[in-house]
Amino acid sequence: MKNRCVVVNRFTNEILVRIPEMLKMYEKVYDSSGKKIGKVVRILGPVAEPYGVVKLDAPSMRDVEEVYTR
Numbered sequence: 001m002k003n004r005c006v007v008v009n010r011f012t013n014e015i016l017v018r019i020p021e022m023l024k025m026y027e028k029v030y031d032s033s034g035k036k037i038g039k040v041v042r043i044l045g046p047v048a049e050p051y052g053v054v055k056l057d058a059p060s061m062r063d064v065e066e067v068y069t070r
Helices: 059-063
Strands: 003-010 014-018 028-030 036-044 051-056 066-069
Touching: 014 036, 051 059
Parallel strands: none
Antiparallel strands: 003 014, 003 066, 014 051, 028 036, 028 066, 036 051
């Protein structure tokens, strides 16, 4: 896995994550086992400390603590 992103907040079909470095829009996001759980649909916040909104493939996946990109 390339980048580890920490989950900051959870919504019904989305999670807000703190991203260590800039990601591309619609980049796929994976859980710790390597299973795809969603994709980045928005990038927010200051350039120095960006956040990403991840649209989940299924609402049941919102309980993860960390997500990863490749």
